[in-house]
Amino acid sequence: MTEIMTPQNRSSEISNGLIGQPIARVDGPLKVTGRATYAYEHAMNEAAYGYILGAAIAKGRIVEIDSAEAEQAPGVLHVMTYRNAPAQPEFGPAVTPTVPEVFTRARPMLNSDRVRFYDEPVALVVSETLEAARAAAGLIRVRYEEERGVFDLPDRLAEAYTPGRTNAGFETDSAIGDFDRAFAASPVKVDATYRTPYQHHNPMEPHATLAVWSGDEVTIYTSAQTLANFRAGLASTLDIPPERVRIVSPFIGGGFGSKLIVHPDTVLAALAAKVLRRPVKVALTRQQMFANAGHRAEMVQQVRLGADRDGRLTSIGHDVWSATSGFEEFCEQTAVFARSLYASPNRLTRHRLVPVDLNRGEWMRSPGEAPGMLAFECAMDELAERLGHDPIELRIRNEPADDPERGVPFSTRNLVACMREGARRFGWERRNPTPGRIREGRNLIGYGMAAAIRPNYIGAATARVAIDANGRVTAHLDMTDIGTGTYTILTQIAAENLGVPVAAVKVELGDSRFPRTAGSGGSWGAASAGSALHVACGALKEKIMEAARSDDRSPLRDADIAGASFVGGEVRLGGRSAKLADLIGSVAPDGLEATGSIAGGRNTETYSSYSQHSYGAHFAEVAVDCDTGEIRMRRTLSVIGAGRILNPKTARSQILGGMTWGIGAALMEETVLDPRYGHFVNRDLAEYHVPVNSDVPEMEVVFLEEYDGKANPLGSKGLGELGVCGAGAAIANAIYNATGVRVREFPITLDKLLPGLPATAI
Amino acid sequence: MQPFTYERAGSVRAAAAAVAAKPEAKFISGGTNLLDLMKLEIERPTHLVDISRLPLDRIEETPEGGLRIGAQVRNSDLAADLRVRSRYPVLSQALLAGASGQIRNKASTAGNLLQRTRCPYFYDRNMPCNKREPGSGCAALEGFNRMHAVLGASEACIAVHPSDLAVAMAALDAEVETSLPEGTTRTIPIVDLHRLPASTPHVETTLGHGEMITAVTLPPPPSGRQLYRKVRDRASYAFALVSVAAVVEKNGVRIRRARIAMGGVAPKPWRTLEAEYVLAGAEAADPAFSEAAESALAGAVGRGSNDFKIPLAKRTIRQTLAAAVEDA
Numbered sequence A: 001m002t003e004i005m006t007p008q009n010r011s012s013e014i015s016n017g018l019i020g021q022p023i024a025r026v027d028g029p030l031k032v033t034g035r036a037t038y039a040y041e042h043a044m045n046e047a048a049y050g051y052i053l054g055a056a057i058a059k060g061r062i063v064e065i066d067s068a069e070a071e072q073a074p075g076v077l078h079v080m081t082y083r084n085a086p087a088q089p090e091f092g093p094a095v096t097p098t099v100p101e102v103f104t105r106a107r108p109m110l111n112s113d114r115v116r117f118y119d120e121p122v123a124l125v126v127s128e129t130l131e132a133a134r135a136a137a138g139l140i141r142v143r144y145e146e147e148r149g150v151f152d153l154p155d156r157l158a159e160a161y162t163p164g165r166t167n168a169g170f171e172t173d174s175a176i177g178d179f180d181r182a183f184a185a186s187p188v189k190v191d192a193t194y195r196t197p198y199q200h201h202n203p204m205e206p207h208a209t210l211a212v213w214s215g216d217e218v219t220i221y222t223s224a225q226t227l228a229n230f231r232a233g234l235a236s237t238l239d240i241p242p243e244r245v246r247i248v249s250p251f252i253g254g255g256f257g258s259k260l261i262v263h264p265d266t267v268l269a270a271l272a273a274k275v276l277r278r279p280v281k282v283a284l285t286r287q288q289m290f291a292n293a294g295h296r297a298e299m300v301q302q303v304r305l306g307a308d309r310d311g312r313l314t315s316i317g318h319d320v321w322s323a324t325s326g327f328e329e330f331c332e333q334t335a336v337f338a339r340s341l342y343a344s345p346n347r348l349t350r351h352r353l354v355p356v357d358l359n360r361g362e363w364m365r366s367p368g369e370a371p372g373m374l375a376f377e378c379a380m381d382e383l384a385e386r387l388g389h390d391p392i393e394l395r396i397r398n399e400p401a402d403d404p405e406r407g408v409p410f411s412t413r414n415l416v417a418c419m420r421e422g423a424r425r426f427g428w429e430r431r432n433p434t435p436g437r438i439r440e441g442r443n444l445i446g447y448g449m450a451a452a453i454r455p456n457y458i459g460a461a462t463a464r465v466a467i468d469a470n471g472r473v474t475a476h477l478d479m480t481d482i483g484t485g486t487y488t489i490l491t492q493i494a495a496e497n498l499g500v501p502v503a504a505v506k507v508e509l510g511d512s513r514f515p516r517t518a519g520s521g522g523s524w525g526a527a528s529a530g531s532a533l534h535v536a537c538g539a540l541k542e543k544i545m546e547a548a549r550s551d552d553r554s555p556l557r558d559a560d561i562a563g564a565s566f567v568g569g570e571v572r573l574g575g576r577s578a579k580l581a582d583l584i585g586s587v588a589p590d591g592l593e594a595t596g597s598i599a600g601g602r603n604t605e606t607y608s609s610y611s612q613h614s615y616g617a618h619f620a621e622v623a624v625d626c627d628t629g630e631i632r633m634r635r636t637l638s639v640i641g642a643g644r645i646l647n648p649k650t651a652r653s654q655i656l657g658g659m660t661w662g663i664g665a666a667l668m669e670e671t672v673l674d675p676r677y678g679h680f681v682n683r684d685l686a687e688y689h690v691p692v693n694s695d696v697p698e699m700e701v702v703f704l705e706e707y708d709g710k711a712n713p714l715g716s717k718g719l720g721e722l723g724v725c726g727a728g729a730a731i732a733n734a735i736y737n738a739t740g741v742r743v744r745e746f747p748i749t750l751d752k753l754l755p756g757l758p759a760t761a762i
Numbered sequence B: 001m002q003p004f005t006y007e008r009a010g011s012v013r014a015a016a017a018a019v020a021a022k023p024e025a026k027f028i029s030g031g032t033n034l035l036d037l038m039k040l041e042i043e044r045p046t047h048l049v050d051i052s053r054l055p056l057d058r059i060e061e062t063p064e065g066g067l068r069i070g071a072q073v074r075n076s077d078l079a080a081d082l083r084v085r086s087r088y089p090v091l092s093q094a095l096l097a098g099a100s101g102q103i104r105n106k107a108s109t110a111g112n113l114l115q116r117t118r119c120p121y122f123y124d125r126n127m128p129c130n131k132r133e134p135g136s137g138c139a140a141l142e143g144f145n146r147m148h149a150v151l152g153a154s155e156a157c158i159a160v161h162p163s164d165l166a167v168a169m170a171a172l173d174a175e176v177e178t179s180l181p182e183g184t185t186r187t188i189p190i191v192d193l194h195r196l197p198a199s200t201p202h203v204e205t206t207l208g209h210g211e212m213i214t215a216v217t218l219p220p221p222p223s224g225r226q227l228y229r230k231v232r233d234r235a236s237y238a239f240a241l242v243s244v245a246a247v248v249e250k251n252g253v254r255i256r257r258a259r260i261a262m263g264g265v266a267p268k269p270w271r272t273l274e275a276e277y278v279l280a281g282a283e284a285a286d287p288a289f290s291e292a293a294e295s296a297l298a299g300a301v302g303r304g305s306n307d308f309k310i311p312l313a314k315r316t317i318r319q320t321l322a323a324a325v326e327d328a
């Protein structure tokens, strides 16, 4: 169930219109009837099919590549290797001069005899059919000169280096007060080291591209989250101006951060289509996605918390060591959230990197908080136990008045309210603080909770909105809907603004020809694209009113625009009203159009003077089989304070999905790296476990609605990633409460729990 | 995937003969295992003989009071059959604990028994694997072997057989009926269908080339309580870490007879006669359960990441036995 709790003093700015209604996805019928066309499904009769052959070693050089037999195989049109691939710019340095260039840099493929990671593309076979291409790829013989790669993290912490910045441009370290002295002097301490594994996004739709050249311009049908960056990245790789690249990506079968930059499917499809002068399709196989479409890196995290006997934190220390690719740095901002979560006079957060011979890590849903809070919020639970305090009380006691490191006020922050409301609804008082005490049959039952925090961002965006003589509204943005419900909330925003029904609005997304937005990433899509559309609708209304007042044919000629409103398909001006369609028909038979923009980034005034985050509290109940150690979820509750809720249905789905990721992170998700070969071992969905339906229990989501006027004109805040933050820790804490066994190496699989479980009597 | 030719068999005899005629030919039934392996070029048949439409999809009563299950009976149909559910519940439970609804709708009885291991190194053609490429070595031995065997394995291969169905069949003393290319038939006890790897892990069964499974027969239902307990990493759609099929018949406070088979621990469904001896006539409680568990795992060898399977299997046996003797 979902529930929205509105504050008593409901802000007048929270309207009673379409925004905030649980409207079903407007693109739902297309998707469930198979009419939403995904990248690889675009029918293109003359398209040829590419299949990628990946390297059999993790590091070294190609000495010989014999593709003669493959070239002779039936249906084969072309075999591309580093020897005949079109020239591309060099890859460049491991760290780009600026943060945005990470997204736009050239990512050449098949441009050298070097092998940098296992399964890196070494050839592309293009054929009349996928099957023929795949069969021919098996005929290519590659001889390598193999070099010894390095893959280990925990044993190589001494080799770690300090990066210049983290992902998203945060400071690598932060230090306030004197952590060492304060921690040493704290009467109650936790010093715990946690490990989180490699993880993979595994969106349902694999990375796939159809490339079609027309002269020196290329159209790319693909699955991408942020079109402008994607376009710039491909243009750099092809060494052509971005204007000659068009990206089309109206439907995306999940991204989770793995579709922000170009991958081999796009580059190779574009190159092959150019060479062959015909459209080419390339998709990554599920197995290929593990090496070629990003991952979350393995990490070691040391969390040190010092407190006085009353439970007030005197020192917070969060040290992170992460694996990174040697040729392209990626430093997940794992400890950054800890700079804003709890009060403490002495603080220290640091990020260190250990290079390995893998492909680059990428942004995986809730980068930073997902692994960071998994560790940190467990450490808080450990501290609560050591203090003999309730975990919620401990957190409330350390609630800061202002952002503890930046010193600026919070825009809105309802963490304490989320925890209190959650405790009440979940029946937190039934939790036995002594672990291992609640038993039902052969099951040990435990309760756990954790806080959630996730920064709120806004990215620069523009929207175009038009109304025609029939009163139909069309909006265009290069925004994407990666399954989150963007089409729906944008439809609601336009409909409410212009006072027309949802059915009168058509939102078109996913084409780089449309006005540029920040795309889907960092939970900022709704805020950025939504605000731009809101502003555009405002501009369109001005145009409509202006035309209505000034046109001789207008029923509203010379009306007073003060107090004008657009409701119920009508324009009301100065006590008079007219049907919108009639009005436009008479004053602007060709329709009217307007654009609107919103500024983004950290340069905005409200961003620099306020600490902006979404918050929440997650609760979990688990059952652990006392004989086998199997952990099964019983129920979860998430209470969320994330600004104004634009659509409770799609918002709830985001939190449910986030909590499900929390289940995955806590209990099962792990990509195993074999250090002998440098390859990911369990690279399909039978072996890489994500939660299936029966792993997902009854889940409740409650929104404590607020209006955050500092965040954006809509008052909303990002929540697409918030659901993940802390969710896994709530589960880990519940497992501890159930069993008394604290596993600090994620995921918590039964083999790690078993040694701590008593050999129970039958 | 390598190019292949395809034919749909008109009869069992023709099917067996068609496969026997070509050294690289294979039967294909539901294809849920074979096709995946073909796409990865781990299986490279040049000819497929489709047996999925042969009239082997019936479950019939045998004169002895058992059931004869056609090789083509779908996993979902077998699990749902009322006679199976009432007389051989362990079989139905095992099936429903396996794969997913969609896969069970497609998977056949024989195909399930003959599915190949899920060892991840077997699935990656760049890795040494004696089963895929005899003599190339075994990457799992010193590698990631959390899912691998602790019983019956060899230095050449430590893969497990992943079928749940086969484990229940082993506890029920099922027999496999086959048809040979010459037109003759034979009957193989289920525990003799799969071979241990020894030095030839690529030879997985005792079937000859072109020998086709036509049915599996179950003897009359054993008396006593039947249970299938599958321990796995997630609640559904995961292969067994350890599974236990138990048939336990009580006589007052004692056990008259118990049959126990294990999955997830060995290269084949693992019937544990030692444990059954311990239980026969023993009081239906500890210490007999623990002794049975110990003897079932006697000689078990962990290879690192699968060490936990040994205590896990013992705990699972004890739990399953305790549940089986509980008053209904």
Ligand SMILES: Cc1cc2nc3c(=O)[nH]c(=O)nc-3n(C[C@H](O)[C@H](O)[C@H](O)COP(=O)(O)OP(=O)(O)OC[C@H]3O[C@@H](n4cnc5c(N)ncnc54)[C@H](O)[C@@H]3O)c2cc1C
Binding pocket: A686, B026, B027, B028, B029, B030, B031, B032, B033, B034, B035, B051, B071, B075, B097, B098, B099, B100, B103, B106, B107, B108, B109, B110, B111, B112, B113, B114, B115, B162, B163, B164, B165, B211, B212, B213, B214, B237, B238, B239, B240
């Ligand atoms: C993701 C996934 C999860 C799974 N999870 C489980 C699980 O938890 N438990 C479990 O038990 N199984 C599981 N399976 C395996 C599934 O049960 C098998 O794939 C299925 O039973 C195979 O049956 P099939 O008819 O599709 O066989 P096919 O793929 O058609 O054939 C398999 C093999 O048997 C041979 N064969 C088929 N029929 C005959 C015959 N009559 N005579 C001789 N040879 C024959 C074929 O030549 C082939 O070598 C899973 C599979 C997948 C893909």
Ligand code: SF4
Binding pocket: B117, B119, B120, B121, B122, B128, B129, B130, B131, B132, B137, B138, B139, B140, B141, B156, B157, B158, B159, B201
């Ligand atoms: S365990 Fe067997 S299947 Fe796995 S790698 Fe070793 S030989 Fe191959």
